[in-house]
Amino acid sequence: MDYNLSSYPYPSRRRVIMARRGMVCTGQPLAAQAGLRMLLQGGNAVDAALATAICLTVVEPDCNGLGSDAFALVWIKDRLYGLNGSGPAPALLTRDKVLAAGHSEMPQRGWIPVTVPGAVSAWAELHRRFGRLPFAKLFEPAIEYARDGFPVSPIAGKLWKAAETTFAPYRDDPAFAGFFSTFLPTGAAPEVGETVAFPDHARTLERLAQTGGEAFYRGELADKIDQFSRATGGYLRKEDLAGYRAQWVDPIRTDYRGYDVWEIPPNGHGITALMALNIMKGFHLEERETLDSYHKQIEAMKLAFSDARHYVADPRFMHARVEDLLSQDYADQRRSLIGDRALEPRWGKPFSGGTVYLCTADGEGNMVSFIQSNFRGFGSGMVIPGTGIALNDRGNNFSLDPAMDNCLAPGKKPYHTIIPGFLTKDGNAVGPFGVMGGFMQPQGHLQVILNILDFHMNPQSALDAPRWQWIEGKKVEVEAQVDPAIIEGLRARGHEIIVKQDRSTFGRGQIIWRREDGTLVGATEGRTDGSVVAY
Secondary structure (H helix, E strand, C coil), X not given: CCCCCCCCCCXXXXXXXXXXXXXXXXXXXXXXHHHHHHHHCXXXXXXXXXXXXXXXXXXXXXXXXXXXXXXXXXXXXXXXXXXXXXXXXXCCCCHHHHHHCCCCCCCCCCCCCCCCCCHHHHHHHHHHHHCCCCHHHHHHHHHHHXXXXXXXXXXXXXXXXXXXXXXXXXXXXXXXXXXXXXHCCCCCCCCCCCEECCHHHHHHHHHHHHHCCHHHHXXXXXXXXXXXXXXXXXXXXXXXXXXXXXXXXXXXXEEECCEEEEECCCCECCHHHHHHHHHHCCCCCCCCCCHHHHHHHHHHHXXXXXXXXXXXXXXXXXXXXXXXXXXXXXXHHHHCCCCCCCCCCCCCCCCCCCCEEEEEXXXXXXXXXEEEECCCCCCCCCEECCCCEEECCHHHHCECCCCCCCECCCCCCCCXXXXXXXXXXXXXXXXXXXXXXXXHHHHHHHHHHHHHHCCCCCHHHHXXXXXXXXXXXXXXXXXXXXXXXXXXXHHHCCCEEEEECCHHHHCEEEEEEECCCCCEEEEECCCCCCEEEEC
């Protein structure tokens, strides 16, 4: 890959890390070390990824938990595999019930947005197929931190503090009692650096380790989830849990500048990044920091996102075909709409009729791109008492419009924002990459890939570079580091630009590339507490 490892066009407190035998990158140093422990004990990249993911449920509870979903792209023996660990709406939850409860759109908190959690099943499936170490060993670091305590890291502490305000209106609601007793037992979030322990979480992890995850879906933990749901007006039942298993899927791709960029297929919205890349193929961008470069990227993403939000859903319910959305003819059609002025976003007609991210690599050539999330911070606020299980709010992404493919229905998976990425060239792995952060994720994927393949930046610089984020309509947020002349130029073209000093809303990513000589090159960024560990 053509980039300069000694060049750093953007200020950073980090530098590219290089190694040959193994590497783990993620947004929390203790979790990264958990993965490295597995590599040093003879584990492979899958073992390292799983130990990291399990540990993240403890040390970054503001972004993920035992009630999360998870997606993975896994490179093993010269082949890329995809795993969809997202769950469906409970069988009892219907659109009519949500409307009858007084909601005109899906809420973010409470039982209504809770879908069947997929992360634990994803861990078990990944280990069953590709793991090397005993499953229980992968839980050891997480159990230690949950039982003995860990110091709260800066970004986690900031997000934890914000949750005080978010959940304050629910303090007297019995359904939220588990949240407050688990995460705000003193009434306030822990301070940065304060040691926190989760003994209930530790006992649950021990039980998951002993049962290969079965206790969560078909055992005593499933019974506890069912009981609390029934007692507090929830819809999730043990039958929903018993019927679930993470699903192996075929990754989808597009070619860009001689490389193949891979994503998980719908119901994930990784296809958004691929559609935007297809539009960008028709442009030649010589420099990154120009008005024209920013304008075209924003417009391409706006068009791709408009299509994704309209068409992406549980694939069993989609009317648009993935191959039509990714066709070059359709990309050409969408590109033709881009001029010198900001567009009002509209979907086209393609028919031919809180998240945590991590990546790992080992010395054998195996690599993993893994993402895990409750969705919005701590998720729904539904925490099963005595277990540490914090349930997701993924159902918030369902539509209540019956004309939409993504309209809520029992047993249906929602439009999903978490997307691991992977890059290959000529059938060989280059490596995993990801940018966490809700609807920023495909926008982060697009910008990172363009930074590397169009502007020949090294992985660390590609992550450090200033970012933008399309919000809605013509509204675009940009980081304060963007050139003021570019900001004013975008405004002159009709973009409604909001300059943000806080960089935490622009995604937090990691990258591992494998060079042709086998050297691993890892990067993480200053928007997170991230760490690259290697040997």
